[in-house]
Amino acid sequence: MPKRVLFIDRDGTLVLEPENYQLDSLTKLEFYPKVFQFLSKIAKELNFELAMVTNQDGLGTESFPEETFWLTQNFILKAFENEGVRFDETFIDRSFPEDNAPTRKPRTGMLRKYLNNSDYDLENSFVIGDRITDVELAKNLGSKAIFIKNEENLGGNEIATSLEELQSVITLQTNDWQKIYEFLKLEERTAYIKRTTNETDISIKLNLDGTGKSNINTGISFFDHMLDQIARHGQMDLDIQVKGDLEVDEHHTIEDTAIALGEVFAKALGNKLGIERYGFCLPMDDCLAQVAIDFGGRNWLVWEAEFKREMIGQMPTEMFFHFFKSFTDGAKANLNIKAEGTNEHHKIEAIFKAFAKAIKVAVKRDTEKMILPSTKGML
Structure with missing residues (x-):
């Protein structure tokens, strides 16, 4: 049976977005409210593969050194693992928006293994994220979007699709992980x-x-x-x-x-x-x-x-x-x-x-x- 996937953004979705949009220190790290409780229930009760998909602008440059990133990234992964949440895959793009890299969300270059692959049910998979680029990623994958709307039009300068058209991709708009869990468990009737x-x-x-x-x-x-x-x-x-x-x-x-x-x-x-x-x-x-x-x-x-x-x-x-x-x-x-x-x-x-x-x-x-x-x- 084809596998369904949750493609989950990191900053603004699993952890709160820092003011400068760069999580490079444990002192900036704060997990999203209720994410441990309900993502662990999703992992335990529902039949989804979990993939973390994140853009980390300029990772590896002088302004964003590798060591500061991996300190927080590994801490995040370990914290979720301790709560029963193990990500099957982690995808990290290091480019800047102006690079227009094929691997940068909302483009699908990092996720080619899922495309045209009968092992995966992308139509009934979801992208969960707080940027409108996550919604467009869902559209580009042929999946559905769960939009965590923390800020108005965050990422709006990087999309190629109109906001009106993207509305049809959004199946749930919320900033509550409990609502996400309930939606995924119950599914639309x-x-x-x-x-x-x-x-x-x-x-x-x-x-x-x-x-x-x-x-x-x-x-x-x-x-x-x-x-x-x-x-x-x-x-x-x-x-x-x-x-x-x-x-x-x-x-x-x-x-x-x-x-x-x-x-x-x-x-x-x-x-x-x-x-x-x-x-x-x-x-x-x-x-x-x-x-x-x-x-x-x-x-x-x-x-x-x-x-x-x-x-x-x-x-x-x-x-x-x-x-x-x-x-x-x-x-x-x-x-x-x-x-x-x-x-x-x-x-x-x-x-x-x-x-x-x-x-x-x-x-x-x-x-x-x-x-x-x-x-x-x-x-």
């Missing part, structure tokens, strides 16, 4: 579903660990508004594009979207290790909605909500029940929904918001308890 019938053409992209971004177009504005609640209040990224036979009826569009949405949730949840599994009641003015969900592998719906209006916006109220029933079929989930109130718009919006909150609770994972929440041994 994303899924894509394409569902095409004679009546509808649906594509859905889901990131369960997103930030609440949505791009939803079903052709039914009120339905779009309700689906947007799932992304926003569930703190997940959701892209739903639907072309349905609305000239016939709304039924097929709503039903098939719900089925596909349930299927994409089931796919993104994967093995379900560490999830809470269960998960809300939510007031909205005159209305109270209670939603409980169980991603337990079986579909069931309990629905206690009455609507007197035939339509809200362009959406038939009879399709509310059908939407959630179809979702449970696709997601293989139990869903219990109760709602009361007088304003019917508020009532269904409260249901969708509570539904989103219930999902948010249920899909949350605990990095300390990555076990299956079932006595049966399967979900």
Whole structure:
């Protein structure tokens, strides 16, 4: 199986960056907060090779003698080794930025052993660093970047790619090694579903660990508004594009979207290790909605909500029940929904918001308890 690699910068990532950007004395050495605790957990628990990759400007010159560098470098390596972190490789470039050396980050000259090598899975490897050049290195390797943003645009004068383009390479931006560990341990839960019938053409992209971004177009504005609640209040990224036979009826569009949405949730949840599994009641003015969900592998719906209006916006109220029933079929989930109130718009919006909150609770994972929440041994 191809090996994944963490290409880790040194100064500003493993140790704090000195004021003059040159670590040439033990008196300047200060390790990055929490790096020992969480890099040792990464080394022990996760299946990555570790490679230290660092630019050391002018190493070996009069202004940066070898002996002062190696005193601190060897101390750093030994300190990590004592905490169970052993770097498989260490790559050091000695050039200045103006040299444009092929070995200097963000160029890949030092890392040729990994390129076009089937022994390594660069697509699922990461570069971890505090300079935008580390992000561009990830792009040049075909890997992903974890950006430790200590200073704005540090290294920005050495990149050949626009900052906008590099944003797509960054999978996590943080200055906390605990967040890095949790991200690498949990990994992103994303899924894509394409569902095409004679009546509808649906594509859905889901990131369960997103930030609440949505791009939803079903052709039914009120339905779009309700689906947007799932992304926003569930703190997940959701892209739903639907072309349905609305000239016939709304039924097929709503039903098939719900089925596909349930299927994409089931796919993104994967093995379900560490999830809470269960998960809300939510007031909205005159209305109270209670939603409980169980991603337990079986579909069931309990629905206690009455609507007197035939339509809200362009959406038939009879399709509310059908939407959630179809979702449970696709997601293989139990869903219990109760709602009361007088304003019917508020009532269904409260249901969708509570539904989103219930999902948010249920899909949350605990990095300390990555076990299956079932006595049966399967979900």
